[in-house]
Each structure stands twice: as structure tokens, then as C-alpha cells.
Amino acid sequence: MVRTTSILSIFFIVLAISPSIFTTREVIPNTTSLPPFPRELFGKIRVDPNSTNQASTDFGNITRAIPAAVLYPTSVNDIALLIQASYSSSNPFKIAARGRAHSTHGQALVLDGVVIQMSSLNYGGASRIDVSTNPHPYYFADVGGEQLWIDVLRATLLHGLTPVSWTDYLDLTVGGTLSNAGISGQAFRHGPQISNVYELDVVTRNLLHYDARYGYRTGEILTCSQQVNSELYYGVLGGLGQFGIITRARIALGQAPERVRWLRLIYGDLMKFTKDQEYLISLKGEDMSRGSFDYVEGTLVNDANLTTFNFWASFFSKSELGRISVLTAQNATFYCLEVVKYYKTSEASNIDQDVASLLKQLSFLPGYVFPKDVTYTDFLYRVHQEEEKLRAQGLWEIPHPRLNLFLPKSSIVEFDHGVFKSILKGNYETMGGLILIYPMIKHKWDERTSAAIPEEEIFYTVGLLRFATNQADLKYLEDQNREILNFCNGAGIKYKQYLSYIEDNAEWKKQLGEKWDIFYQRKMSFDPKEILSPGQNIFTP
Ligand SMILES: Cc1cc2nc3c(=O)[nH]c(=O)nc-3n(C[C@H](O)[C@H](O)[C@H](O)COP(=O)(O)OP(=O)(O)OC[C@H]3O[C@@H](n4cnc5c(N)ncnc54)[C@H](O)[C@@H]3O)c2cc1C
Ligand SMILES: *[C@@H]1O[C@H](CO)[C@@H](O)[C@H](O)[C@H]1NC(C)=O
Ligand SMILES: *[C@@H]1O[C@H](CO)[C@@H](O)[C@H](O)[C@H]1NC(C)=O
Ligand SMILES: *[C@@H]1O[C@H](CO)[C@@H](O)[C@H](O)[C@H]1NC(C)=O
Ligand SMILES: *[C@@H]1O[C@H](CO)[C@@H](O)[C@H](O)[C@H]1NC(C)=O
Ligand SMILES: *[C@@H]1O[C@H](CO)[C@@H](O)[C@H](O)[C@H]1NC(C)=O
Numbered sequence: 001m002v003r004t005t006s007i008l009s010i011f012f013i014v015l016a017i018s019p020s021i022f023t024t025r026e027v028i029p030n031t032t033s034l035p036p037f038p039r040e041l042f043g044k045i046r047v048d049p050n051s052t053n054q055a056s057t058d059f060g061n062i063t064r065a066i067p068a069a070v071l072y073p074t075s076v077n078d079i080a081l082l083i084q085a086s087y088s089s090s091n092p093f094k095i096a097a098r099g100r101a102h103s104t105h106g107q108a109l110v111l112d113g114v115v116i117q118m119s120s121l122n123y124g125g126a127s128r129i130d131v132s133t134n135p136h137p138y139y140f141a142d143v144g145g146e147q148l149w150i151d152v153l154r155a156t157l158l159h160g161l162t163p164v165s166w167t168d169y170l171d172l173t174v175g176g177t178l179s180n181a182g183i184s185g186q187a188f189r190h191g192p193q194i195s196n197v198y199e200l201d202v203v204t205r206n207l208l209h210y211d212a213r214y215g216y217r218t219g220e221i222l223t224c225s226q227q228v229n230s231e232l233y234y235g236v237l238g239g240l241g242q243f244g245i246i247t248r249a250r251i252a253l254g255q256a257p258e259r260v261r262w263l264r265l266i267y268g269d270l271m272k273f274t275k276d277q278e279y280l281i282s283l284k285g286e287d288m289s290r291g292s293f294d295y296v297e298g299t300l301v302n303d304a305n306l307t308t309f310n311f312w313a314s315f316f317s318k319s320e321l322g323r324i325s326v327l328t329a330q331n332a333t334f335y336c337l338e339v340v341k342y343y344k345t346s347e348a349s350n351i352d353q354d355v356a357s358l359l360k361q362l363s364f365l366p367g368y369v370f371p372k373d374v375t376y377t378d379f380l381y382r383v384h385q386e387e388e389k390l391r392a393q394g395l396w397e398i399p400h401p402r403l404n405l406f407l408p409k410s411s412i413v414e415f416d417h418g419v420f421k422s423i424l425k426g427n428y429e430t431m432g433g434l435i436l437i438y439p440m441i442k443h444k445w446d447e448r449t450s451a452a453i454p455e456e457e458i459f460y461t462v463g464l465l466r467f468a469t470n471q472a473d474l475k476y477l478e479d480q481n482r483e484i485l486n487f488c489n490g491a492g493i494k495y496k497q498y499l500s501y502i503e504d505n506a507e508w509k510k511q512l513g514e515k516w517d518i519f520y521q522r523k524m525s526f527d528p529k530e531i532l533s534p535g536q537n538i539f540t541p
Helices: 002-010 049-054 076-087 118-122 149-157 174-178 230-236 270-282 318-330 345-359 376-380 382-392 409-423 471-491 505-526
Strands: 069-071 095-098 114-117 129-132 140-144 161-163 197-211 215-225 245-255 259-267 295-301 334-343 369-375 403-408 432-441 458-467 496-498
Touching (some): 069 076, 076 095, 076 197, 076 215, 076 245, 114 118, 140 149, 149 161, 149 174, 149 376, 174 245, 197 230, 230 505, 259 345, 259 376, 270 295, 270 409, 295 318, 318 334, 334 345, 403 409, 403 471, 409 458, 409 471, 458 471
Parallel strands (some): 069 114, 095 114
Antiparallel strands (some): 129 140, 140 245, 161 245, 197 215, 197 245, 259 369, 295 334, 403 458
């Protein structure tokens, strides 16, 4: 009862933000859509068009949704207060955490609601990355949900340690990738990033704290793990921001390598390409006297010219590109296997031999093997260099109608035939970007998390990471994405979307399949008023 009263008394209208800060007419807030905020948030909630416009777009550059306000939290408690304010209002407002907004279809946006600018947690205070260098029980880093993976890498490398599971791109937030899955060429071995988290702090409804007046208390900070508050832990991992805001994650670490041998191998035949990928991800240490690769991905070699939007091509020298374009001039579709072996400089004398013995098992086109040797950081941060080049050419802040699918292994031949060799045939070289294709292993994923994956033990991710430089291309690519989904539906391919753009609840029920019931129960437990991350459209009728 005491608690109830104090909560009531701190509510205070701050929307009439100090006129000394904002004096122009445009910044007068639209108060009709928001209830009062607690006094503690004064000065941290902004409604000026600069703030709301910045929070209205994302990497996709396709949708726009202007929030009523943006919260710049300086503590986790600020986030708790915001969620409490919505829950205790008779007209709850929607809230979305914004990491780097690398979503492509507005998943981190919230029309007329409040966006939480997560990066603001990092300003001014102590570092929010804390590395535990004691091997017992295990190495880990406690990192703020707003932290970028590149910063986690740099902080852990200082201790000779590193996270083990990555995304291709590192300027993403920990809370953002853990809300999806976080995959790259290491996932076959270590599982996705969500398989490498020991513990989380989450701002959510506290099921243990029942208040006679308000029901369950909402907006409290709960620690969760496989042992403690496990429903929340599993729900939030891959949970698309639906159950709470991740403010801390305890990330698994391993010993860091120093260098990587990085190879690309060209194939003309899908069967040989996928057979080799599947062979490499299935190797166990003992099967191979000298171990296996540490990273396995692949791409479609889709650009006959190899000079247009040079993202994939920048790996190669000019003469190497020349050799590859001789191939692509003959046939339309080639595949590129990309593998990496990590090593320490003290092991450098063995690396050539180790790699050679692995390559002996593979069926790439003879002679079409392209090696490179770079530092571990340069490898992991490789996409950053491409980003800089694309930005310099004005090719970054443009539409990204990305489509990411998880496909059961048994459907990959049909997909290749129906999509790569039919729908995409003859016109993909006009668009920029990249098409990824690589396999992962289901048992490295924990079924109890919210992430949706296909039924089979081996499944592929196919990422159509294309961009458009004008509206006509955008429409063309979006239509083509729809055509690809229609093809899969028509062929009965049991795919799942990843980083999905799914428009309504009926489609989401299909996407989540057997997981829908538990997903819904968790929503009713942790966010029954459905205020969190509405841009995912999961509860949109
Ligand atoms: C260039 C590029 C390359 C990429 N490469 C890969 C890749 O290789 N592998 C891969 O798996 N993904 C990849 N992604 C996708 C990436 O995982 C997603 O965009 C993801 O959303 C992380 O981005 P973000 O941190 O900007 O999160 P945002 O886009 O800001 O947020 C994503 C969702 O999570 C919610 N959210 C954000 N922070 C939190 C939090 N702390 N707690 C709870 N919910 C939160 C948001 O409300 C939103 O619904 C890539 C994205 C880009 C732009
Ligand atoms: C204020 O918000 C309401 C509800 O979202 C909207 O209908 C109205 O047009 C807005 N007014 C202004 C001046 O933006
Ligand atoms: C908005 O941004 C512009 C350009 O970045 C800047 O000149 C202006 O002062 C900003 N206004 C406010 C109210 O922050
Ligand atoms: C796309 O990006 C451009 C360049 O930054 C910007 O002017 C435009 O408003 C963006 N559009 C959307 C829908 O986000
Ligand atoms: C190109 O295609 C033809 C006909 O399908 C095939 O015989 C040939 O081996 C292919 N070339 C390469 C380099 O894969
Ligand atoms: C390849 O690209 C270059 C430069 O963009 C262009 O001049 C050339 O005609 C293209 N060649 C083919 C075969 O498309």
C-alpha cells in the first residue's frame, strides 16, 4: 500500500518541457497521445522533431513511423519507470527499444508511442562491459543490452578472450541480435548467439510482485537464466522485443585466436557445394586429425560482371576476378564456399598443412581456391569496411528489402531450381547486394527459446541481402521477394522467416507454428497489454 501511494505521487506532467530548451512552435508536444510521465524522467523524454524524426526510420529505409516521444535513458531504472507509466495509464502507450535500428521493416519503430534510444544508457557512466577472466566456472562478459558487438569484441580481446558466436556485421546491439537469434558462419559449431548467453537482466512485468491495486507490478528489473525466471529467459531469447527490455546479458567467451586463414572456393554445381558445406559442419574434432574450419558460409556468385556494387568482389584481386568472370560468362549460376580457420601466431607453421588437408576433401572447381590471411579482428569486422565504401558511394542509406529464410535441407535443391535458377535467373545482376546460403545444425539451437527454425536437423539460411537505388528497383525486389515466398508456399517448403517482415497475426501463427501457444502465454505473462515492440506486427489483427 505504501508502495502504491509513492508510485502515484511521483507521477507528474512533464510534457510541457522547459521552454528554455525548446522554444520554437514545432517542438510543442502533442500531449493527446501520451499520459503523464514520472518526474524522474524529466529532461530525458524528448518530443522535439529532431528526436522523433531520428527515431522514425531504420536500415530498411522502406517504412517510417514517427513516435510521440523518445526516451534517452541514463539508467536502467528510467526504462522501468517508462514501462510503469504506460502500464498504469488507462490508455497505455506503445514502447519499442531501439538498438541500431538495423531492422528492415520498422520492427524497432512505434507510431505515436515512445522509442527508447538504448545507446543513451552508455553515456557518461562507467563502462557497461565487464569481463570475467576467471575460467571457473567459465569465462564470460556482462554487457549492457545497448552495447555494440564490436565494442564487446574489443573489450574481451584485451584479456585474450572473445565471444564465440557472431553476426557478419558487428555494429549491432547485443539486445537487438539476442531478440532475433544472431547467426553467422560460427553458428554450426556454437549455435546462434542466443545459445551463448548464461543470464539476462530484463525490464518487464514482475510475476512475483502482485499489488492489490495494480495487479502484477510491471516495469521491474528481473534477472533470468535457465534456472531462475526461466520462462522469461527463454521467452526473451529470439523474442523480438515482445516480453521485456534486455538491459544486461552475460555472454559466453572462449580463448581468442590471433589470425585467420580465410578462403573462398568456387563451385558450379549445387550438389557438390552443399555436400561440402554439410560435410564441413558435421566434422567432429576427432574425425579430422587436424580439426576443421571454424566458420562456414557461402554465397551465390550472382554477378556476371563482378564490377557492379562490388560488395562480394572486393575480397578478390583484379586478376582473380578476371578468372572468375571467365566462368560466369559461360554459365549463369555459381556458388562460393567461404571458410575460415582460426589460429594463434605460435601455430602459424602448421596452418598451411592443416588447411591443405581439409581442402583435399572438397570438390570445388580445380584451381578455384582463393586464400587470404588476416587478423581475427579484421575478419570479424570485415563488413565495416564494405559499409564505409558503400557510404562513400551513397549506397548505404537506401532501401534494403531484405528477405532471410531458414530452409529445411531437404528443400534446398527445389529452392535452387525454383528461385536461384528460375525467379532470379537473368536479372539479379542488375541489383546490388549479396545472396548468402549456408547450413546450420538444429540441435545447436535450444527449442525452449522463442526463435522459430525448421524441423530438420540440418537447415539452411538463405539471405537475399539486396538493396535498391530507386523506387522502381525497390518495388521490383519487393515483388520478387513475394514471388519467392509464393513459390515456397506453393511447393510446400516448410521454411521459416528470419528477421521477418510478417504483416499480421495470422501469418505469425504460421511462422511460430507449435511455438505459438507458448509465445502467446508468455506475452500474457510479461506484456499482457501488448505495448512492447509493436512494429513486429505479431499482435496486429
Ligand atoms: C548490415 C547488417 C548486417 C546484418 N548481419 C546479420 C547477420 O550476419 N546475422 C544476423 O543474425 N543478423 C544480422 N543483421 C540483422 C540484425 O541481427 C538485426 O537487425 C537485429 O535487429 C539487430 O539490430 P539492432 O541492434 O539495430 O536492433 P533493432 O533493429 O534496433 O531492434 C530489433 C528489435 O529488437 C527490439 N530490441 C532492440 N533492443 C532491444 C533490447 N535491448 N531488449 C529487447 N528488445 C530490443 C526492437 O524493439 C526491435 O523490435 C544484420 C543487420 C544489418 C543492418
Ligand atoms: C496528436 O496526436 C493525435 C493522436 O495520435 C493525432 O490525431 C493528432 O493529429 C495529433 N496532433 C498534432 C497537432 O500533431
Ligand atoms: C535539430 O537538428 C539540427 C541539425 O542537426 C540542428 O541545427 C538543430 O539545432 C536541432 N534542433 C533541436 C531543437 O535540437
Ligand atoms: C531513406 O533514406 C534517405 C536518405 O537518408 C532519407 O532521406 C529518406 O527519408 C529515407 N526514407 C525512409 C522511408 O526511411
Ligand atoms: C556450365 O554448364 C554446362 C551445361 O550445364 C556444364 O556442362 C558445364 O560443366 C558448366 N561449367 C562449369 C564451369 O560449371
Ligand atoms: C560490366 O561493367 C562495366 C562497368 O560498369 C560495363 O562497362 C560493361 O559493359 C559491363 N559488362 C557486361 C558484360 O555487362
